[in-house]
Amino acid sequence: MSEEKIRENDLSTTGNFIHSYIQEDLGENLSHINTRFPPEPNGYLHIGHAKSICLNFGLAKLYGGKCNLRFDDTNPTKEDVEYVDSIIEDVKWLGFDWEDRLYFASSYFDTYYDIAVKLIKEGKAFVCDLNAEEMREYRGTLSKPGKNSPYRDRSVEENLDLFERMKKGEFPDGTRTLRAKIDMASPNINMRDPVIYRISHSPHHKTGSKWCIYPMYDFAHPLEDTIEGITHSICTMEFEDHRPLYDWVVENSGLPARPRQIEFARLGLTNTVMSKRKLRALVEESLVDGWDDPRMPTISGLRRRGVTPEAIRDFCERIGVSKANSKVDSSLLDHCIRDDLKAKTPVVMAVLKPLKLVITNYPEGQIEFMDIENNPETEEMGVRKVPFTRELYIEQDDFMEEPVKKFFRLAPGKEVRLKGAYYVTCTDFVKDENGVVTEVHCTYDPETRSGSGFEGRKVKGTLHWVSADMAVKAVANLYDSMMLDNPDDPSGEMIMNPNSIEVCQCFVEPSVKDAKPGDRFQFMRNGYFCVDTKNTTKDNLVFNRIVSLKSSFKPKN
Numbered sequence: 186m187s188e189e190k191i192r193e194n195d196l197s198t199t200g201n202f203i204h205s206y207i208q209e210d211l212g213e214n215l216s217h218i219n220t221r222f223p224p225e226p227n228g229y230l231h232i233g234h235a236k237s238i239c240l241n242f243g244l245a246k247l248y249g250g251k252c253n254l255r256f257d258d259t260n261p262t263k264e265d266v267e268y269v270d271s272i273i274e275d276v277k278w279l280g281f282d283w284e285d286r287l288y289f290a291s292s293y294f295d296t297y298y299d300i301a302v303k304l305i306k307e308g309k310a311f312v313c314d315l316n317a318e319e320m321r322e323y324r325g326t327l328s329k330p331g332k333n334s335p336y337r338d339r340s341v342e343e344n345l346d347l348f349e350r351m352k353k354g355e356f357p358d359g360t361r362t363l364r365a366k367i368d369m370a371s372p373n374i375n376m377r378d379p380v381i382y383r384i385s386h387s388p389h390h391k392t393g394s395k396w397c398i399y400p401m402y403d404f405a406h407p408l409e410d411t412i413e414g415i416t417h418s419i420c421t422m423e424f425e426d427h428r429p430l431y432d433w434v435v436e437n438s439g440l441p442a443r444p445r446q447i448e449f450a451r452l453g454l455t456n457t458v459m460s461k462r463k464l465r466a467l468v469e470e471s472l473v474d475g476w477d478d479p480r481m482p483t484i485s486g487l488r489r490r491g492v493t494p495e496a497i498r499d500f501c502e503r504i505g506v507s508k509a510n511s512k513v514d515s516s517l518l519d520h521c522i523r524d525d526l527k528a529k530t531p532v533v534m535a536v537l538k539p540l541k542l543v544i545t546n547y548p549e550g551q552i553e554f555m556d557i558e559n560n561p562e563t564e565e566m567g568v569r570k571v572p573f574t575r576e577l578y579i580e581q582d583d584f585m586e587e588p589v590k591k592f593f594r595l596a597p598g599k600e601v602r603l604k605g606a607y608y609v610t611c612t613d614f615v616k617d618e619n620g621v622v623t624e625v626h627c628t629y630d631p632e633t634r635s636g637s638g639f640e641g642r643k644v645k646g647t648l649h650w651v652s653a654d655m656a657v658k659a660v661a662n663l664y665d666s667m668m669l670d671n672p673d674d675p676s677g678e679m680i681m682n683p684n685s686i687e688v689c690q691c692f693v694e695p696s697v698k699d700a701k702p703g704d705r706f707q708f709m710r711n712g713y714f715c716v717d718t719k720n721t722t723k724d725n726l727v728f729n730r731i732v733s734l735k736s737s738f739k740p741k742n
Contacts, residue, residue, distance in 0.1 A: 201506045203240075203447055207248060207417060210445065218250035218416045222276065223290075223406070225257045226268035226390075228461035229476040229483045230275045232497070232518070233452040239501040240449070241419055242281040253413055254283040257290045259405045261389040269390070271476070275484040279494045290409050291391040297400045297408055298352070300438050301363060301382060305344045309437060310381065311337055312347040313364045320362075323369075324377055331369040331377045351384055354397040358384050365404075367433065375430045379403060403427055407434040410444040418444045421451040422510065452504065453512040456666035457482050458679055472681065473667070477719065479729045480667035480685050490664070491705050491715025491731035496525040515666065522732045526705065526713050528562045534571065534604065534649040535693040535708040535728075537661050539578040541653060542595075544609060546628045547575040552655075555635065557605035560707075571694050573606050576653040578692050580710075583648050584625050586614065593645035595625060601646040604709065608633040608644060649709040656692035659726040661714065663687040693726075700726065710734065 207218060220241040224230060230238075245252035254276055258264050276283070304310035313336045315323060325331030339347075351361055363382035371377055381404035386397045400408075407430075410418045418431070425448045435443060451459070458464060464481065467473045476483050479490035487497065500521040504513050534557075554570035579595070588596035595601050600610040609627040617623050664686055668679040697706065702718040712734050717727040 202508065203244065203417075203419065203449065203506060206445070206447055207244065210416070211248070215416055218245065218248045219253070219414055220245045220250065220417055220419060221253040221255050221410065221413065221415050223255045223257045223409070224272050225260070225263075225402075226265065226272060227260065227263040228268060228465050229271050229485055231459060231461070231464065231482045231484065232454065232457070232487065232500075233459045233482075234275075235279060235484060235497050236452045236501045236504070237419070237421075238276055238279055238281060239498055240506060244417070244419070250416075251286060252281070252283060253286040253288055253415070255288040255290065255409060255413070257402065257406060257409070258389070258391060259290050259400050259402060261387040261399065262385065264390055266390050271485060275488075278488060279484070279497065288409075288413060289391055290405050291389060293405075293409060293412055294392060294396055294400075296412060297405055298398075300408060301348065301400075301404075302345065303439060304365065304381075304437060305348060305363075306341055307437075308341060309366050310344070310363055311339050311366055312344050312351070313337070313362050313378075313380075314360065315362075316359060320380075324374060325369070327374070330371075331374075333369050334364070334378065337366065337378070348382075351382070351398050352396075354386065356384055358386055360384065363398075365430075365433070367430075373426060373429055375403070375427050376433070379430060381434075403430050404434055407431045407444070407446075408438055408440070411435050411438055411440045411442045414442050415444045416442075418446045420446060420448055422448045422508065423451075424448055448508065449506045450508055450510045453510065454482070454518070455512055455515045456668055456670055456679070456682075457515055458668050467681075474719075478667075479662065479717075480664050482667075489715075489718055490729050491703075491713065492522055493525050496522040499525065516736060519732045520736050523713070523734070523736060526707070526731070528560070530705050530707045530713060531559045531566060532561070532707040532709055533694050533696055534651055535659075535661070535691055535697075535706075535711060535714075536578040536580055536649070536651050536656075537663070537689045537691045537708070537711055538581045539692055540581045540584055540622065541624045542577045542579050542609075542650065543624060543626050544575050544577070544629045545612065545626050549575055551575065552652075553606075555605045569696050571605065571696065572652045572655045573603075574652040574654050577603075577650045578653050578656065579625070579648050579650050581622075583646075584611075584614070584622060586622060594648060595627075595646070599646075600642075600644050601648050602633075602635075602644050604647055604649050605635045606650070607631065607635070608642075651692045651694050653692075655695050657695055657698050657726060659691050659693050659697075659728055661689040661691045661708075661728045661730065662717070663689060663730050691728075693728075697726070705731070707734075 222238050222241045242252045313334045362380045364378045365381050367376045369377045382398050385399050388394050428446050431446050477485040477489045500518050553573045555573050556568045557571050558568050559566040583594040585596050595611050607629040609629045613626040614622050615624040667685045669682045671680050700716050702716050702721050704716045707713050713731040714728040717729050721727045
């Protein structure tokens with residue numbers, strides 16, 4: 186492909202070593218590329234998978250090729266149709282289209298079997314009776330070569346017979362395997378006569394009870410790539426040591442395609458668990474509200490929380506691709522989320538921890554409607570009318586009985602501006618029997634109405650507010666990191682954050698009363714929020730905080 190054509194795709198070709206490999210291959214013997222995203226349907230996808238999705242589909246788009254969505258469903262004991270459906274939904278939601286190329290590894294079971302038989306006939310595979318423990322003993326170590334199985338020299342005829350009987354279900358699970366005959370002295374343990382088929386009398390979500398032997402991942406995966414004509418098999422670094430086996434299977438398959446495996450570093454995020462096994466444990470132990478809990482790093486959890494696909498794609502582009510394992514600060518993801526939402530999300534006023542404010546000189550029963558901009562970043566979004574009444578709610582933190590230095594909000598004798606409304610001065614406050622302030626009394630200056638041309642005195646504090654009589658009652662879920670890095674644990678195990686969620690009974694201005702699940706808002710001074718898609722009902726409006734307004738991320742100049 187020409188350099189001009191690459192530029193037309195509006196994607197960067199610099200700073201990514203994979204581009205060098207692909208451009209080298211295109212310059213030699215390829216006219217196009219084919220990639221694939223090959224998830225195992227044994228759990229929900231997470232943000233780390235989003236990096237792989239964006240990479241594989243992005244490379245195909247950049248070089249005018251195709252990207253398949255393929256399920257590596259070769260282990261029926263851990264797979265489920267629920268996971269298949271969730272993965273399809275996640276990839277679509279991220280904005281990628283595999284067109285008519287939705288494939289399943291299980292569709293090729295007959296082909297795998299035929300290739301296994303071919304290897305037996307060529308003396309390159311044998312049926313082994315060693316159990317798992319014995320196989321580990323024979324395998325050797327990194328510094329000590331393995332030794333041949335006592336069953337390695339079985340005749341072709343005996344191996345064919347035993348393998349056929351394995352297929353027919355004559356043997357219990359774990360009693361026999363089919364192994365590739367490679368080299369037990371290889372310095373790469375993966376090449377020491379690896380198992381390529383095992384017995385498992387387990388029904389499969391696609392093939393039912395047709396099979397009781399299933400191919401191992403390291404055998405099936407390169408064959409899937411070869412059958413589909415994949416040119417570049419992009420995978421994470423833990424498969425680098427498996428590449429010689431990948432190439433061996435491809436070369437001995439008898440199939441014409443020759444895919445190239447390229448490894449890249451998987452995504453690591455601070456305070457974020459990225460293991461499907463550990464995420465599944467959180468779900469199964471009911472420590473979270475399912476796979477789509479808004480605290481989870483799953484794509485479905487991020488979607489329910491209100492994160493946009495544009496923000497995730499931007500994040501994946503910013504972190505780039507390398508071979509070096511590293512951990513990305515999760516504040517970068519938060520930054521991408523804010524950056525995407527700031528100009529397209531309507532701003533409303535919501536009080537998360539309410540304190541009543543009474544304007545003692547404001548006429549009882551009077552209602553004024555204040556014009557307030559919907560988004561200061563986007564003038565085209567216009568203004569809305571917000572009701573102003575004698576009794577309001579403000580945030581508890583916006584009042585202090587004995588203000589500290591540089592506290593510019595409300596305190597006895599202090600004046601502040603109410604957003605889009607009037608200046609008010611605190612004259613009194615009320616405490617309950619426990620000494621907690623429950624009500625603040627103020628007077629207002631009617632000459633200071635916002636938007637009326639008033640250009641009088643200036644104040645340093647501006648507070649958001651809602652009408653106590655007309656606000657909408659709602660629930661706001663405030664999230665922190667679900668997991669915490671634990672530097673004191675040498676294993677690197679994280680601990681669950683006991684403060685990962687705070688539930689607030691809050692009040693929101695009435696403009697949100699008809700909000701639908703999935704609608705997003707910026708709550709002034711409190712962050713970006715999304716109407717929960719799972720627990721919101723007609724009588725119970727639930728908001729999930731997507732991200733706070735404050736950022737610890739420092740973008741490079």
